[in-house]
Amino acid sequence: MRILLAEDQPDLLDVTVKRLRAEGFGVDGCADGQQALDYLDATDYDLVILDIMMPKVDGLTVLRTLRSRKNPVPVLLLTARDAISDRVEGLDAGADDYLTKPFDFSELTARVRALLRRNSTEKSDLLQAGDLVMELSTHRVTRDGREISLSTREFALLESLLRHKGAILSRAQLENQVWDYGFEGGSNIVDVYIRYLRKKIDDPFEKKLIHTVRGTGYTLRDEP
Known part of the structure; x- marks a missing residue:
């Protein structure tokens, strides 16, 4: 946001x-x-x-x-x-x-x-995709009941993906939503943080939620 x-x-x-x-x-x-x-x-x-x-x-x-x-x-x-x-x-x-x-x-x-x-279509304090649940007010994230510790930026990136569940977001869109003008990072900062997120919310589980859309960006979806 x-x-x-x-x-x-x-x-x-x-x-x-x-x-x-x-x-x-x-x-x-x-x-x-x-x-x-x-x-x-x-x-x-x-x-x-x-x-x-x-x-x-x-x-x-x-x-x-x-x-x-x-x-x-x-x-x-x-x-x-x-x-x-x-x-x-x-x-x-x-x-x-x-x-x-x-x-x-x-x-x-x-x-x-x-x-x-x-201002969002999502009025609840909870954002969810399958067994992944984010509680906005407490910054608590769980998957299959297991608590997942995220950094501030990881949480913000995951929140953006969850709010636009099923939509394809470009790297520029994600960077614009999560980082600000004062941020000094590399051009691949979104890819770096997507890798961090995948290690925590996807790698330990059989079903993967974060998907790469080649040439476009990323999407989070819980459908097969």
Whole structure:
């Protein structure tokens, strides 16, 4: 899942980006509304988190611009202003949720996951393919009842495959969903992590779930 966070307080931006990345999200961070619009022009995001009070272009203007372009991406507004009228203005502008500062990080991640579920065809906390089960809120993964330990990136990659079960995803699509602009890796990073995943969720089992589609990418399916 790819998230854009626009926040003009450098310390808060830095720590929130790091915490969201630790949760397995691909996150791009920027410090003003104009940068946010530039990022949104270049990339499709699964969720946008906007501070309202930002330089150059404020968060509400960014939000209204998105909605005027018919962009339905879920938007979570962050603000230090907690008056009811401020919340109403943000929601009327097209926001999907609203969180006042200071906030607890666990509440932020809970709201992020709720918005992602709301925007997905998969509404449950569980993603499943055959005997492979992923519990999103706890980051617990099991296959045939056996718990499988995954790194943050492995979990994020598997989540993307499970959310698009049966679909063929190109390497570029997977990289775009799991990694962010700040990532410095090799051109074969997706292939490397697919090998890591296969060792853990496929190699110990007779039935294989992750399949290579030559010249295209990868797919996860539980049908024969």
